[in-house]
Amino acid sequence: xxxxxxxxxxxxxxxxxxxxxxxxxxxxxxxxxxxxxxxxxxxxxxxxxxxxxxxxxxxxxxxxxxxxxxxxxxxxxxxxxxxxxxxxxxxxxxxxxxxxxxxxxxxxxxxxxxxx
Amino acid sequence: xxxxxxxxxxxxxxxxxxxxxxxxxxxxxxxxxxxxxxxxxxxxxxxxxxxxxxxxxxxxxxxxxxxxxxxxxxxxxxxxxxxxxxxxxxxxxxxxxxxxxxxxxxxxxxxxxx
Numbered sequence: 001x002x003x004x005x006x007x008x009x010x011x012x013x014x015x016x017x018x019x020x021x022x023x024x025x026x027x028x029x030x031x032x033x034x035x036x037x038x039x040x041x042x043x044x045x046x047x048x049x050x051x052x053x054x055x056x057x058x059x060x061x062x063x064x065x066x067x068x069x070x071x072x073x074x075x076x077x078x079x080x081x082x083x084x085x086x087x088x089x090x091x092x093x094x095x096x097x098x099x100x101x102x103x104x105x106x107x108x109x110x111x112x113x114x115x116x
Numbered sequence: 117x118x119x120x121x122x123x124x125x126x127x128x129x130x131x132x133x134x135x136x137x138x139x140x141x142x143x144x145x146x147x148x149x150x151x152x153x154x155x156x157x158x159x160x161x162x163x164x165x166x167x168x169x170x171x172x173x174x175x176x177x178x179x180x181x182x183x184x185x186x187x188x189x190x191x192x193x194x195x196x197x198x199x200x201x202x203x204x205x206x207x208x209x210x211x212x213x214x215x216x217x218x219x220x221x222x223x224x225x226x227x228x229x230x
Contacts, residue, residue, distance in 0.1 A: 004159075031215035031216075033215070033217075033218075035218070041222070042205065042220045042221060042222045042223055043160060043205065043207075043218070043220040044220070045217050045218060045219065048215045048217060050215055055215055056215075056217060091159045091160070093159075093218075095215065095216070104162050104165075105162075105216070105218060106162075107159030107160045107161070108159050109157070109158055109159050110157075110158070110159050
C-alpha cells in the first residue's frame with residue numbers, strides 16, 4: 001500500500017539554525033500539506049501546496065518558513081532560523097482533493113524537531 | 117470562526133466494551149467531518165468521515181454520528197480492543213480554492229484495559 005514517508009524521523013538543532021524537513025508524497029497525489037503538533041496539543045495546519053505554489057498558509061507559517069518541491073518528488077519544509085517554540089512534530093500529508101471537493105489526506109509518520 | 121473541541125480528554129474502557137468519543141464543533145459551514153486515530157509515534161490515520169448532509173455513518177466496528185442541531189460529533193467503537201488505544205481527533209474540513217484544510221480538535225486519549 002502506498003504511503004507518505006518523511007525524513008529524518010528526529011532532528012535536533014540549535015536555536016537559530018536552518019532545518020529542512022523532507023517528505024515523499026504518494027506518487028499520484030497533487031495536493032501537499034504540512035501540519036505541526038506541539039507535544040500534547042492538537043495538530044495544526046501550516047500550509048498547503050498545489051501546482052508548485054502555496055495555496056493557503058496559516059498565521060504560524062511566517063517568513064521563517066518556506067516550502068518547495070524542488071525535484072518533482074520530494075516536498076520540503078524549511079525553517080530558516082529555528083526558535084525554541086518550533087519544537088514539535090511536523091507531519092506531511094498528501095491528497096487527491098480537487099477544487100470544492102474532499103478526499104482523504106494521507107499523513108506521514110512525522111519528523112520530531114527539537115530546538116535547543 | 118473555526119474551532120473544534122472535545123469534551124473528554126481521557127477515556128478508559130474495558131476490553132470488549134463499547135467506546136464513545138465526543139467532539140463539539142463551531143463551524144456549521146463545514147462540509148465534512150472526520151475522525152483520525154493517532155498511535156504513539158505515528159501520524160494521524162483516517163478512520164471514518166461523514167458528510168454534513170448525513171447524521172450517521174457506519175464502518176467496520178465504528179460509527180460516526182453527527183448532530184448538526186447542537187454541533188456535536190461522536191465516534192462509537194464497538195467491542196473495543198487493546199489495539200484501539202490511541203489518541204482520537206475529530207477534524208472538520210475547511211474547503212479552500214485548492215485542496216482542503218483540516219481543522220483538528222484537541223484530542224481524546226482512549227485507554228483500553230485488558
